[in-house]
Amino acid sequence: MTNAWRAAGITYIQYSNIAARVLREALRTELRTDAAKRNASHVKFTPWANGRPAPRQAQSES
Amino acid sequence: MMMQRTTLLLPMAIEATMLAQQQRGMATLKTISMRLKSVKNIQKITQSMKMVSAAKYARAERDLKAARPYGIGAQQFFEKTEIVPDEKAEPKKLFIAVTSDRGLCGAVHTGVARLIRGEMATEHANTKIFCVGDKSRAILARLYGKNILMVANEIGRLPPTFLDASKIAHEVLNTGYEYTEGKIVYNKFRSVVSYQCSTLPIYGGPTVEKSEKLATYDSLDSDVIKSYLEFSLASLIFYTMKEGACSEQSSRMTAMDNASKNAGEMIDKLTLTFNRTRQAVITRELIEIISGAAALT
Numbered sequence: 001m002t003n004a005w006r007a008a009g010i011t012y013i014q015y016s017n018i019a020a021r022v023l024r025e026a027l028r029t030e031l032r033t034d035a036a037k038r039n040a041s042h043v044k045f046t047p048w049a050n051g052r053p054a055p056r057q058a059q060s061e062s
Numbered sequence: 063m064m065m066q067r068t069t070l071l072l073p074m075a076i077e078a079t080m081l082a083q084q085q086r087g088m089a090t091l092k093t094i095s096m097r098l099k100s101v102k103n104i105q106k107i108t109q110s111m112k113m114v115s116a117a118k119y120a121r122a123e124r125d126l127k128a129a130r131p132y133g134i135g136a137q138q139f140f141e142k143t144e145i146v147p148d149e150k151a152e153p154k155k156l157f158i159a160v161t162s163d164r165g166l167c168g169a170v171h172t173g174v175a176r177l178i179r180g181e182m183a184t185e186h187a188n189t190k191i192f193c194v195g196d197k198s199r200a201i202l203a204r205l206y207g208k209n210i211l212m213v214a215n216e217i218g219r220l221p222p223t224f225l226d227a228s229k230i231a232h233e234v235l236n237t238g239y240e241y242t243e244g245k246i247v248y249n250k251f252r253s254v255v256s257y258q259c260s261t262l263p264i265y266g267g268p269t270v271e272k273s274e275k276l277a278t279y280d281s282l283d284s285d286v287i288k289s290y291l292e293f294s295l296a297s298l299i300f301y302t303m304k305e306g307a308c309s310e311q312s313s314r315m316t317a318m319d320n321a322s323k324n325a326g327e328m329i330d331k332l333t334l335t336f337n338r339t340r341q342a343v344i345t346r347e348l349i350e351i352i353s354g355a356a357a358l359t
């Protein structure tokens with residue numbers, strides 16, 4: 001048994017985040033503005049190798 | 063243009079320092095009032111920073127209460143299954159240092175880095191570090207730069223969201239480093255004035271599957287475990303980020319409070335010397351006038 005999200009090639013976290021985003025977008029307008037704040041993320045990643053920041057091979061979408 | 067400026071400025075600066083050195087014995091009114099003004103400005107800044115972090119702290123604590131169940135629930139799984147790391151296989155360790163980008167908050171970030179440094183001191187061949195926040199990177203890069211796997215920054219400006227945490231978890235799983243056991247190092251919030259640097263254990267998929275007590279849970283196959291571990295990692299990171307953010311804000315509040323207090327003390331002292339010097343100047347001038355008048359008569 002393979003799960004639908006595995007078959008699509010994404011992890012469970014990505015799957016649940018997509019579901020959460022859809023749910024937030026489906027909210028009523030007055031609730032949606034508040035929920036939209038929880039939809040934001042600003043984290044940036046830098047891979048390191050041998051004690052130096054290394055260039056990223058491929059940008060992965062979450 | 064720039065060169066001209068610096069060549070002009072340099073002798074002036076030297077002159078100014080020489081002047082300052084000459085006057086060290088007896089500071090003039092002007093220098094004291096200048097310092098007094100700058101200290102007052104610093105106090106204003108630290109006071110307003112305290113206000114800001116107090117407001118942010120109130121929000122972080124409220125958020126933390128809501129985030130706690132995520133952490134507790136995820137921890138329960140590891141407790142109930144009683145996972146023991148496989149001794150035979152070569153251990154591949156991972157440390158996740160949960161800090162933020164921002165400083166001026168006491169020893170919050172240093173505590174996390176110190177704990178990791180302590181663990182790395184004994185054995186660091188098969189260990190990697192995932193730095194969440196620039197501060198842990200700055201401290202750990204000097205000694206264990208080669209062990210750093212990835213750095214996540216832009217953390218601490220806004221309160222952490224679950225999406226942030228799940229992005230980090232996604233990167234942790236996607237680095238290609240198959241860790242067998244790991245630790246999330248973070249600051250556990252206890253009260254407004256205290257936090258405790260603590261760790262949470264995490265395990266890789268194969269290690270979990272080998273656990274004997276796994277039968278406690280029904281209908282588990284490797285696919286379910288994989289999905290669950292992904293989610294549990296995200297929730298654990300979310301929880302630790304919230305704990306860390308709350309400790310950081312509370313610690314910044316205390317640090318800024320202390321700074322304002324120190325500035326206040328300095329202002330008191332400087333005002334005293336300022337008034338004393340002013341008095342001395344007035345007295346000297348009076349003596350000059352009176353003795354001058356006495357000499358005339």
